[in-house]
Amino acid sequence: MLQAPACCAPMVREPLSDQDAKSLAGVFKALSDPVRLRLLSLIASFEGGEACVCDLTGPFDVSQPTISHHLRVLREAGLIEGERRGTWVYYWVLPDALSRLGTLLAT
Amino acid sequence: MLQAPACCAPMVREPLSDQDAKSLAGVFKALSDPVRLRLLSLIASFEGGEACVCDLTGPFDVSQPTISHHLRVLREAGLIEGERRGTWVYYWVLPDALSRLGTLLAT
């Protein structure tokens, strides 16, 4: 369920299409939770730009399944990607997704 | 219930504080609905940068109370402002709020 590109031009320039609004809203919904925002920020701030789940469960007051759930939401929104390497699963941020949002919000 | 500034530095640089994450999540939640995104975009695209509610109810398939509700959410998130002028109520986008978000998402 990868989110659409949520395209290009600043949304204050011309009215968003219905489809763009819908896919964009999906991405913003993924960003609308404090835990997910901190996860995203934490992953991006890690050295090498990636972190394993074991690094991500400690800083939060929620259970490991909840972290796993939030990581899945971020992944399905196209904001992060992850893969298993041996014992651990690593996640990293997809910078293009963030910068596209930045462009869209630009005034 | 004006949202906090949701400050300054790109969130991929250093981990968000718990408080910043919470207030930021509130703003993104306001953006996480297709109708609200289109409202925001529509208001900003209007000539003069403002629109009265009567301009905003037509383009949507939802009732007038629902539009009113969404406008309130956007206003409480600090994304738009509005005032009554005689018969009609006009709303406009607060550009700083959007550009701050843009900065925060920058990579």
Next chain:
DNA sequence: CATCTGTATCGATGACTGTCAACATAGACG
């Protein structure tokens, strides 16, 4: 004042979401 139009609020309802405990799966290592 009476009425009409534009906008906001209220109360209800169905859908969605964040969270957890319990369980399942995957790889490592003996």
Next chain:
DNA sequence: CGTCTATGTTGACAGTCATCGATACAGATG
């Protein structure tokens, strides 16, 4: 194979949200 650790999935539950119809409020106009 058996077991241990790391991570994901499932099912349930409480809280939140988008939406509507009904109603209230505000200003204009007769």
